[in-house]
Amino acid sequence: MSVARRCSEFLVSRFPLEKLSYEHLANKTVPVHKASWIYLLGGLTGFAFLVQVVTGILLMLYYQPTVIGAYDSVRYIVQYVPGGSLIRNMHVWSSSAMVVFLFIHAITNAFARAYRKPRELTWVTGALSMFVVLGLAFSGYLLPWNNLAVYATKVGLQIAEMSTLFLPGPLGGIGGQMAALLTGPDGIGQETLNRFYTLHIWILPALLIALVSVHLLLVQIHGMSVPRFAETSHKQEKFFFNFALKDLSAWMIFLTLLVILAVVLPYDYLQPYTLLKRYSPLAAAPSGIKPEWYFYFLYYPLEVLPKVVVILGTMIFFAGVVAAPWLMEYVPRMWGKRGEESKFPIVATCVVALVIVALTLFGQNIVDVMRGTSAP
């Protein structure tokens, strides 16, 4: 079979667009079983993104993306604008919630092996949008222009610059050029802020919306995947309005908790004040610069292991995440088992989940023990 033919067959079988009709949509059903709560997680992630969009647009009314004005405009929002502290902290907390939901969504679907044929592309678009979400988080971190923001961004750019240094010849400079593109011609300054702001409010959200649209379209066409243990039960409920109302009620609980958390505990209270001061290009860096908690699984290995290992490992890991539907099918065949029978997918998912959770929760402690120091 020719390549073009195979491609077109692949696409036709993955996008059975004939299913896309009003009839199909109105009569859509969702399976009911012990683990059907996992179907709520994707919706929750999407809703957290909606909260980000709404609060983000509101914040744009006051935020000034300038080196002189950024820090004070954020202070102004929090201190003087009525409801400003609420809106800003909803934006911050909801970004963390979005990453949490996304992570649980990915892990539960990996356990349920929802990426199996014909849903490979649903998984791929989801995995790609995960990178966009991490990009959104990274670009948003710089905007308050305080010490923590700028130094964490410097660290991130430095890592990008190093990421290709081990490659031979001119390839080694790619990371540096990428970092230079993000930084702008004059070092970390106004141009960097402009670039990050553009990425944060326009390019990355647009990309995310595009990816998620395809993701949702595919979910709509193929319906919910059923984990193997529940394949025998055929209980279903209607999407309209039984499942939709369930979705809504989950969003309601999340929004209630988010608003209360944002009112009661502003995010900034969790950081030492030296990190939250306006960034000054002429002062020494305060200690304790850290990325946001959801980058710990990348950051702490970088602290103790050889950088080449970590960066190469991360690249392979990310590629593996995107290619998981095929890896989980073909790797077990190497020792002569079909993907369906093998324990490999479950074991691999467990290991990945445990490593990420352990590094996020105990990364700091692990680094301290390996270094033989305690954090000052």
Place this chain on the structure above:
Amino acid sequence: MIDGGNNQEKTVGRRSLIVYACAAVLGLCGFMTAIAKQVLGFISGPNLTSAEKSHMVNQEMNLLEEQKQYDQMKLARMNTSKLPVAKVSDLDKNGGKIFTDYFLLPAVVFKNGENSCIARSAVCTHLGCTVQPELVDGKIYCACHMSYFDLQTGKPLAGPATIALPEEPIVIEDDIIYAVRPSGPIKIGPSQTPMNPV
């Protein structure tokens, strides 16, 4: 009888449906009102007292002043071949001074003899934090991830950094330390940070 029972069940079912619908509508309306009030307040903005306003204007003027100084630094770096950055008499055995070099990046100058000084880039080669302007046990120290560098050679001694801190050219004339314009074009950007081994 059976029909009657069914009817009763249906009525009960319908009644609870109406109760739930009312609860949902009421709850959603209440929630939206509370949030909408906050959002409207947010959009219409604060009513500041004149004291608060003048405080803010003052703050803004200070910032503009700072920005002006920074811009003057930029200009000076474009138009001069050497710049005064510190006084030898201001430095002591361990206390150095952070200054801004020709790349507008932080650099630090320390005393390394009775009347001689040495300047190094202050951008830590590990992950780009600015090193501390005080020596720790005679070593340059970066507080971010606890890297130590040798003052004389710039070589990393302990901690995660693996690349030396590059030396920066200075001259001393009558107690004043001048940073000297490096030869070659001045290009400011991340590729100028000392990550790439010089």
Place this chain on the structure above:
Amino acid sequence: MRHKSPHLYSPNRIRRVVGGETPPLQFVISRIIIMCAIVTAVLCATPAWCFPPYAKWISKQSKMQVDCSYCHMNSQGPTGSGVGQLGSLSEEQKTKLDTADSPILNSFGQSIIKRLGYQAVVDNVADPAKLADALKSSDLDGDGIADGVEMEHGTLANDPESAPWDLVWKVRLQRNIGFVLAILVSGLLAFVGLIGLSKKLR
């Protein structure tokens, strides 16, 4: 003091530490040396004239990083020529140095002088806890946490956006109790209604 840097990352050592065996003497020594280095770094990083004992005490109490700008204008302390440092003062400002309007102090530093006097700061250097205790009756920034308590927790006493999170959430809950209750009640009501509807609808 000398660092035994080559040993710091030796794989043997890491295995030992992670394995939880009794650490050998060499490891204990290197650890002590590193601790000393950190303490020296903290001491050195705290310039003269900003009462290092206070900064040290606050850091120790709170395990938070603290610099001179806790009480002073400039985070590097009053010596130097930067903003809020002695070298940048005009003659007129210099006359105010010993008063409660001192140009080298921030509003918290000034309030200490105003309320307790400069002498109290000098007298309590040996026992900073006493100064914190004396400041527990006022709340300069109005965030609901007394200045002395903020000192113990290493958060800024003159900034409402900086406060110990484990205490301040109760204050914020009390202050916004109406809004929080409205959100909680209506949110739960909507949740119960929606979930009930989703079960009852056929």
